[in-house]
Amino acid sequence: MNRRTFATGGTGLLLAAGALAAGATSPGAFAQVTAPTTPGAAGPRWATSWAASVQGPYPTGNPSAQPDQRFAFPDPAEGARDQTLRLVLRPTVWGPQARLRFSNAFGTRPLVLDGVHAGLQLGGATLVPGSNRPVRFGGQDSVTIPPGGQVWSDPVELPFAADPAAALLAGRKLAVSFHVAGGSGPMTWHAKALQTSYATPPGAGAHGAEEGEQSFAFSTASWFFLDAVDMMAPSGTPVIVGFGDSITDGTASTMNGDDRWPDVLWRRLVASAGRPVAVVNAGIGGNQVAGPASYGPTAPFAGGPSALARLERDVLSLSGVTTVIWLEGINDFSKNGNATLEAVRDGMQQGVKRLREGIPGVRVIGATVTTALGSSSAAHGHAEQDEKRKALNAFIRDSGTFDGVADFDAAVLDPASGGLRAEMVPESTTGGPGDKLHPNRAGYLAMANSIDLRMLLGR
Numbered sequence: 001m002n003r004r005t006f007a008t009g010g011t012g013l014l015l016a017a018g019a020l021a022a023g024a025t026s027p028g029a030f031a032q033v034t035a036p037t038t039p040g041a042a043g044p045r046w047a048t049s050w051a052a053s054v055q056g057p058y059p060t061g062n063p064s065a066q067p068d069q070r071f072a073f074p075d076p077a078e079g080a081r082d083q084t085l086r087l088v089l090r091p092t093v094w095g096p097q098a099r100l101r102f103s104n105a106f107g108t109r110p111l112v113l114d115g116v117h118a119g120l121q122l123g124g125a126t127l128v129p130g131s132n133r134p135v136r137f138g139g140q141d142s143v144t145i146p147p148g149g150q151v152w153s154d155p156v157e158l159p160f161a162a163d164p165a166a167a168l169l170a171g172r173k174l175a176v177s178f179h180v181a182g183g184s185g186p187m188t189w190h191a192k193a194l195q196t197s198y199a200t201p202p203g204a205g206a207h208g209a210e211e212g213e214q215s216f217a218f219s220t221a222s223w224f225f226l227d228a229v230d231m232m233a234p235s236g237t238p239v240i241v242g243f244g245d246s247i248t249d250g251t252a253s254t255m256n257g258d259d260r261w262p263d264v265l266w267r268r269l270v271a272s273a274g275r276p277v278a279v280v281n282a283g284i285g286g287n288q289v290a291g292p293a294s295y296g297p298t299a300p301f302a303g304g305p306s307a308l309a310r311l312e313r314d315v316l317s318l319s320g321v322t323t324v325i326w327l328e329g330i331n332d333f334s335k336n337g338n339a340t341l342e343a344v345r346d347g348m349q350q351g352v353k354r355l356r357e358g359i360p361g362v363r364v365i366g367a368t369v370t371t372a373l374g375s376s377s378a379a380h381g382h383a384e385q386d387e388k389r390k391a392l393n394a395f396i397r398d399s400g401t402f403d404g405v406a407d408f409d410a411a412v413l414d415p416a417s418g419g420l421r422a423e424m425v426p427e428s429t430t431g432g433p434g435d436k437l438h439p440n441r442a443g444y445l446a447m448a449n450s451i452d453l454r455m456l457l458g459r
Helices: 261-273 307-316 343-357 383-398 408-412 441-449 454-457
Strands: 045-051 080-089 099-104 111-123 143-146 150-151 174-183 197-199 217-221 226-233 239-242 278-283 323-327 363-369 404-405
Touching: 045 239, 080 226, 099 111, 099 143, 099 174, 143 150, 150 343, 174 226, 226 441, 239 261, 239 307, 261 441, 261 454, 307 343, 323 343, 343 363, 343 383, 363 454, 383 408
Parallel strands: 045 278, 239 278, 239 323, 323 363, 363 404
Antiparallel strands: 045 226, 080 174, 080 197, 099 150, 099 226, 111 143, 111 174, 197 217
């Protein structure tokens, strides 16, 4: 086995092991990742096609419809142990080459991955025969990622995507498999995938090259370690990032249904744009604009690091970003956040400034915050929260801070009650009455359909 450890970089790979590896917990303490090298502007370029903002360590977070994980990961401190994960995800743009970004942002020991493969999902944990391709790092079949680090793979050829414009590829899912050699320790993850992925039992060894599902006994509704996939796409391919909390992450949407509002928006764009468009989801359930004040492996928070703390990693370091739609604030105003209107407003202004400085020409769209009035959640639904929400929405609509406004509040509000429209409340994933905080499929559909596509594509 060829194994290689990267501390600062290598061929086809960029990695940063930053302050978190040393135990720092300030909001800006994330390892900085230099944007990967891209081909010339006139030719194809890397475009981020899928992303999942990481948090951790497991099990800190807010998963939805999670199977019992005790058999796959019996000891959270040990994490994954000599086992293979097969993560299923939906690229929004396909290309003849892909590259993968893995994160050990919230790990406390080096993460050793080998046997990494990428193939086209057939169904469950089974792959389309002949589609599975090995993934390498600086030409090697193994990589060691230090605590706090991230790593990009080498480009991997995807023969089944040689014609990325093929209509039948749209909506198909990629399966990324990798073996965790030894014990990972605390696992960096994205809790709320709302997508079923798979794992072998601990101690089962490397099975990523297999195309069948026999080795993958366990399922999970979360993604681990993998946090971005780039595809080689035509120059000028728009990349739109939905940045936010659980209402972007998709709580109460349909498990495996791909009907979060960014998913619905992507399908609208596919139908109307006449060219490839990527829409990636950078939501974390429970996320806040301004809080928590610190975050790290030893001081986690269920809602992940603050929006400002993760802006570099989850937006600025992605490839080809052209538009950001920012929907946040409701958690800041909850009884868990207790933030002032001024703190959230100032945080948004700071974030927009950083986005424009980091991505010249980016469009930043402010999304109005949807109502939680009357929520059954103990932390939400009170009158003070709603008054702050309305004041923040007035700022988003009228301050001129943003390049445009996605008026999600208007799309889901019942003017008579001040809460969500009744048909948008029942939970679409696990059933039940809903919490009057998270819109269901009907609500997300209305939100995505309310967006003026010309605002996103500049025409």
